[in-house]
Amino acid sequence: xxxILSVNDVDAGYGPSEVLQKVNIYVDEGEIVCLLGSNAxxxxxxxxxxxxxVRARAGTISLRGEQIQTLSTQQIVSKGITxxxxxxxxxxxxxxxxNLEIGANMxxxxxxxxxxxDRVFLLFPRLKERVAQKAxxxxxxxxxxxxxxxxxxxxxxxxxxxxxxxxxxxxxxxxVFETIQQINADGVTVLVVEQNANVALAIADRGYVxxxxxxxxxxxxxxxxxxxxxxxxxxxELEG
Amino acid sequence: xxxxxxxxxxxxxxxxxxxxxxxxxxxxxxVIAYGGAAGSIATLRAGRFSGEVWANLFISGVARxxxxxxxxxxxxxxxxxxxxxxxxxxxxxxxxxFTAYFVAVGLASKGMLESNPIISIGILFVVSSLVSMGVAIxxxxxxxxxxxxxxxxxxxxxxxxxxxFLQYTFRGFYGANARAYPTIPAxxxxxxIGSFPVQKVHLISIxxxxxxxxxxxxxxxxxxxxxxxxxxxxxxxIAALMGxxxxxxxxxxxxxxxxxxxxxxxxxxFLFNQVIFTMGFFPGLKAFTAAVLGGIGSxxxxxxxxxxxxxxxxxxxxxxxxxxxxxxxxxxxxxVAFGILVLVLIFLPGGFLxxxxxxxxx
Ligand SMILES: Nc1ncnc2c1ncn2[C@@H]1O[C@H](COP(=O)(O)OP(=O)(O)O)[C@@H](O)[C@H]1O
Ligand SMILES: [Mg+2]
Numbered sequence: 077x078x079x080i081l082s083v084n085d086v087d088a089g090y091g092p093s094e095v096l097q098k099v100n101i102y103v104d105e106g107e108i109v110c111l112l113g114s115n116a117x118x119x120x121x122x123x124x125x126x127x128x129x130v131r132a133r134a135g136t137i138s139l140r141g142e143q144i145q146t147l148s149t150q151q152i153v154s155k156g157i158t159x160x161x162x163x164x165x166x167x168x169x170x171x172x173x174x175n176l177e178i179g180a181n182m183x184x185x186x187x188x189x190x191x192x193x194d195r196v197f198l199l200f201p202r203l204k205e206r207v208a209q210k211a212x213x214x215x216x217x218x219x220x221x222x223x224x225x226x227x228x229x230x231x232x233x234x235x236x237x238x239x240x241x242x243x244x245x246x247x248x249x250x251x252v253f254e255t256i257q258q259i260n261a262d263g264v265t266v267l268v269v270e271q272n273a274n275v276a277l278a279i280a281d282r283g284y285v286x287x288x289x290x291x292x293x294x295x296x297x298x299x300x301x302x303x304x305x306x307x308x309x310x311x312x313e314l315e316g
Numbered sequence: 317x318x319x320x321x322x323x324x325x326x327x328x329x330x331x332x333x334x335x336x337x338x339x340x341x342x343x344x345x346x347v348i349a350y351g352g353a354a355g356s357i358a359t360l361r362a363g364r365f366s367g368e369v370w371a372n373l374f375i376s377g378v379a380r381x382x383x384x385x386x387x388x389x390x391x392x393x394x395x396x397x398x399x400x401x402x403x404x405x406x407x408x409x410x411x412x413x414f415t416a417y418f419v420a421v422g423l424a425s426k427g428m429l430e431s432n433p434i435i436s437i438g439i440l441f442v443v444s445s446l447v448s449m450g451v452a453i454x455x456x457x458x459x460x461x462x463x464x465x466x467x468x469x470x471x472x473x474x475x476x477x478x479x480x481f482l483q484y485t486f487r488g489f490y491g492a493n494a495r496a497y498p499t500i501p502a503x504x505x506x507x508x509i510g511s512f513p514v515q516k517v518h519l520i521s522i523x524x525x526x527x528x529x530x531x532x533x534x535x536x537x538x539x540x541x542x543x544x545x546x547x548x549x550x551x552x553x554i555a556a557l558m559g560x561x562x563x564x565x566x567x568x569x570x571x572x573x574x575x576x577x578x579x580x581x582x583x584x585x586f587l588f589n590q591v592i593f594t595m596g597f598f599p600g601l602k603a604f605t606a607a608v609l610g611g612i613g614s615x616x617x618x619x620x621x622x623x624x625x626x627x628x629x630x631x632x633x634x635x636x637x638x639x640x641x642x643x644x645x646x647x648x649x650x651x652v653a654f655g656i657l658v659l660v661l662i663f664l665p666g667g668f669l670x671x672x673x674x675x676x677x678x
Binding site (some may be wrong): 161 | 543547550551553556557558559560561
């Protein structure tokens with residue numbers, strides 16, 4: 077079985093600085109895979125490279141067997157992959173509804189877009205109450221819900237998520253991860269980046285650990301949870 | 317010794333804390349306000365102008381302000397998406413109006429301007445808008461796109477270069493002389509509003525500008541491409557993540573700003589009746605002033621800034637300066653326009669409806 081998404085020996089960086097070195101990650105259809113690592117390890121760079129926001133300098137990235145590492149972001153997302161970016165990056169001056177609509181920007185099926193907006197409201201009833209409010213004026217938790225909703229509006233088959241728990245109270249973190257499970261159960265393949273190892277591994281099938289731009293460990297989530305070396309060796313002082 | 321130095325340091329502290337800048341600014345504002353008020357009172361006391369004259373000045377101010385507002389939209393749209401000032405926008409405006417001049421001459425020679433004024437005016441608007449749109453799109457492609465991501469100063473210098481390049485290119489095409497636009501008899505003279513005569517060209521400029529503004533507002537707020545424009549303006553990378561074609565959206569923004577400038581060019585020649593290759597300079601700068609006054613990046617701000625500037629330009633010199641004994645105050649219109657620009661930049665850097673913005677990317 078070939079993976080739906082695979083990153084093969086990818087190098088990437090910013091200007092003169094090399095960040096990723098020979099990164100290998102694959103995600104099978106229907107999986108939840110988590111990419112763990114401490115601050116500045118290269119987690120966001122990995123996701124951004126998959127989406128063409130950072131160019132891979134070497135290696136290949138395939139989506140359903142098709143190489144995408146030379147395509148533009150716009151072309152890549154049209155193939156059914158999108159991201160909930162780090163820090164949410166909502167369109168702060170747009171309303172909740174407009175943020176959801178622009179999430180569906182590539183779609184032409186007007187009627188279905190409307191039903192999908194309703195489905196997002198079903199998932200996050202809070203958003204429905206705030207539908208006409210500017211996204212920038214909402215709380216952190218609401219913004220994370222909207223960021224997830226906006227990504228779902230693209231009807232992705234693969235969803236990348238960059239630290240969805242960042243800045244959220246523990247109870248909200250729990251909720252967000254339950255939502256991720258639900259999205260996955262609806263058939264979306266998920267690659268989630270986290271510093272918060274325990275919550276992520278609890279819902280993941282498999283995990284990778286990245287350290288200074290290299291993948292240093294990969295295993296099933298169960299094995300990683302049981303592995304005492306994980307926290308001590310790779311996740312540094314960050315609690316899981 | 318100790319008491320003396322303590323007193324000295326207290327004195328220095330006072331000096332340091334004393335808000336010199338604010339003091340000078342407030343003083344300046346008071347002087348200007350006093351001057352304006354004294355001049356106005358003297359003017360009104362002298363009673364040289366009747367109420368009807370004031371009303372006419374006001375309406376002609378609204379008319380020219382409407383034209384500034386439509387040109388200002390081009391600055392504001394491009395700033396809103398790229399955070400650069402397209403200082404060649406005045407030349408985009410000139411290009412359309414000047415090219416349409418030759419069409420107008422052609423139509424005049426066939427008697428079309430008399431026999432079919434509405435169709436003729438329609439043709440002039442279409443030609444002017446298309447030419448300005450084309451120039452604006454070329455400008456983006458050639459002068460700005462290669463500089464995307466460069467420090468803000470770089471496209472600014474390019475804009476000034478492009479501005480001169482366009483002026484002299486059109487001088488090369490069309491010659492150095494000022495040319496009088498052929499008159500369209502149907503829009504000469506006045507219409508009675510109630511019993512008050514209003515010049516037709518004033519009313520046409522105002523209504524035309526209102527229509528153009530409404531169309532633009534609808535595009536930006538209610539259409540897909542407008543939403544894409546706003547998305548690119550807020551976060552270009554995330555817009556691309558949403559599948560927005562960023563390059564195409566930027567081209568569209570320049571194109572629509574150019575088309576508006578071209579349409580404004582026709583309204584402008586209705587008001588001022590002549591074209592010359594340098595004609596973009598002052599309207600361009602004034603529209604830029606209007607955009608800053610209203611809050612650059614804001615569509616409503618551009619309309620507000622344009623109107624305020626237009627009215628101050630026509631009413632201002634007569635009101636503030638005439639009574640103060642300044643000879644031929646209307647020669648001093650640029651002082652009003654650019655005096656306002658400086659004052660706004662000092663006191664209200666974000667304009668009326670914008671927030672001060674320190675984004676430094678281009
Ligand atoms: N835009 C950028 N320009 C230059 N260096 C960057 C940029 N973004 C990230 N980096 C660097 O790349 C490394 C990895 O960053 P990142 O992928 O954001 O880490 P993580 O998401 O794991 O915290 C860090 O050393 C960071 O400083
Ligand atoms: Mg990160």
